[in-house]
Amino acid sequence: MADSREQAQDGGIGSGRLANILRPHGDWRHAFSYHPMDVVLERADGIYLYDRDGRRYIDASGGPFVMNLLHNHPRMKAAITRQLERFAYPHPTLANPERAEYGRMLAEILPGSLNVSYLVSGGSEAVETAFKLARQAQLVRGNRDKYKIISVRDSYHGMTLAALGASHNPVSQRHFVPMIPQWPHIRQYSDFDRPAGVSREEWGVHCAQALETAIHYEGPQTVAAFIATPHGCGPDYGVVPPVSYWQTIREICDRYEVLLIADEVVTGFGRTGRWFGMEHFGVVPDIMVLGKGISSGYVPLAAVAVSDEINEAFLQSRAHFVHGFTMGGHGLACAAGKEVISIIRDEGLLENCRRQSERLFSYRERLLQRRTVADVRGWGLFLVAEVVRDKRTMEFFEPEQQAERLFQSLALKNGLVLYGTLYGPRRQPAFRRGLPIWISPPLSVTGEQVDEIMQRLEATFEEWEAALF
Ligand SMILES: Cc1ncc(COP(=O)(O)O)c(C=O)c1O
Numbered sequence: 001m002a003d004s005r006e007q008a009q010d011g012g013i014g015s016g017r018l019a020n021i022l023r024p025h026g027d028w029r030h031a032f033s034y035h036p037m038d039v040v041l042e043r044a045d046g047i048y049l050y051d052r053d054g055r056r057y058i059d060a061s062g063g064p065f066v067m068n069l070l071h072n073h074p075r076m077k078a079a080i081t082r083q084l085e086r087f088a089y090p091h092p093t094l095a096n097p098e099r100a101e102y103g104r105m106l107a108e109i110l111p112g113s114l115n116v117s118y119l120v121s122g123g124s125e126a127v128e129t130a131f132k133l134a135r136q137a138q139l140v141r142g143n144r145d146k147y148k149i150i151s152v153r154d155s156y157h158g159m160t161l162a163a164l165g166a167s168h169n170p171v172s173q174r175h176f177v178p179m180i181p182q183w184p185h186i187r188q189y190s191d192f193d194r195p196a197g198v199s200r201e202e203w204g205v206h207c208a209q210a211l212e213t214a215i216h217y218e219g220p221q222t223v224a225a226f227i228a229t230p231h232g233c234g235p236d237y238g239v240v241p242p243v244s245y246w247q248t249i250r251e252i253c254d255r256y257e258v259l260l261i262a263d264e265v266v267t268g269f270g271r272t273g274r275w276f277g278m279e280h281f282g283v284v285p286d287i288m289v290l291g292k293g294i295s296s297g298y299v300p301l302a303a304v305a306v307s308d309e310i311n312e313a314f315l316q317s318r319a320h321f322v323h324g325f326t327m328g329g330h331g332l333a334c335a336a337g338k339e340v341i342s343i344i345r346d347e348g349l350l351e352n353c354r355r356q357s358e359r360l361f362s363y364r365e366r367l368l369q370r371r372t373v374a375d376v377r378g379w380g381l382f383l384v385a386e387v388v389r390d391k392r393t394m395e396f397f398e399p400e401q402q403a404e405r406l407f408q409s410l411a412l413k414n415g416l417v418l419y420g421t422l423y424g425p426r427r428q429p430a431f432r433r434g435l436p437i438w439i440s441p442p443l444s445v446t447g448e449q450v451d452e453i454m455q456r457l458e459a460t461f462e463e464w465e466a467a468l469f
Helices: 004-009 015-020 074-086 097-109 122-142 161-169 200-218 245-254 277-281 306-316 331-346 349-361 362-369 404-415 419-423 448-467
Strands: 041-047 048-051 056-061 115-122 147-154 224-230 261-262 286-292 304-309 373-379 384-388 435-439
Touching: 004 384, 048 331, 048 419, 056 448, 074 331, 097 115, 097 331, 115 122, 115 306, 122 224, 122 286, 122 304, 147 161, 147 200, 200 224, 200 245, 224 245, 224 384, 245 261, 245 277, 277 419, 304 306, 331 349, 349 373, 349 448, 362 373, 404 419, 404 448, 419 435
Parallel strands: 147 224, 224 261, 261 286
Antiparallel strands: 041 048, 048 056, 115 304, 286 304, 373 384, 384 435
């Protein structure tokens, strides 16, 4: 029987290739719960990934929306190496000037009075940190009973227990229920259940009012914070709410002394064409969670930005935030974080993101003409194509047809690595609507490269539809 490598080289998508795509060569038995694919990465450069067999792929989703900069960026390598030559890891309590400087640079780009930051190593850690911070902030303000965090259904904030509890995703939660803690969830903004004759702005206010209702039911004296991502999640992934939604949320939070936490792990650091997604709504949160693009994947780094008002309350009450991780503020992470900000500025990446966004979304109508593409949405360099079998009923293919796996293997054959490809089949029950195909290339992508990505995507659709209908 031909092995997976031979089948990969023939570029075929026969049943062998399909069957082996998640079964690469090698002894992976000692890597717990790791499901690698049959693409063994050799190196990465620019927007391209190269496997051990010399095949080239475009990193069309920047990994899971991580690579805001190009792979193998010379300035990133130089900045990290420079720091490595001095020291890699400082004891967290020693004064590391890099950390102070990085905090200053973050404050320069963060909106409003988000002027102080707490450094951690990943998005889930940052979400946990934000929850504890919100709780202790309420305590230092004298709000003894405010401890609940409200979030939205079908969201995703990470895999640690509290982050997963807030996420309220039945598929990710199913082995861990009852979740600790069991905090309330509300609906999110959606374009898909907006009644006829109601404008997006009106609907935005209506959807936001779900927060006020929840606060009433829980008792305003018990609610510490509300967390959400700037754009929609789950079945509404990438839906950008109208300004009225976020402005109403801000008003409600202010009315009940509820802290507003914006989870910008995906939308931060230029992905939407501005430094942060919330800037599009003219709303400044009290706490902002940052990850992924913050270091563009070069070194693990994440952060929680806090308003001056919260910081002041801690300082005045002489309270220390009871928290800390061994790797928080790692020397290499601070060096990488600083260089990311400088590169985004020096290379004009916010401007390039806005420019190339127009090019990317110019493919919207063409995609929508396909029989399987039900919706195309997003912002900046973040496009979601929602794929179904039947646009009328919004049903997806039967599981036996292995439609997701076929899409993945065809995309790989056509030289595209997509977010879904990286993670194997999406679990269908999580999506009440179609399968999302995410396109989010590095922010320095060129117009020609956008065209190349979309041509390869169209070729993948052609072959996929031909195989399934
Ligand atoms: C919005 C959001 N928040 C938090 C996280 C968790 O980040 P991490 O995987 O780095 O723990 C993710 C990860 O995908 C995310 O999309």
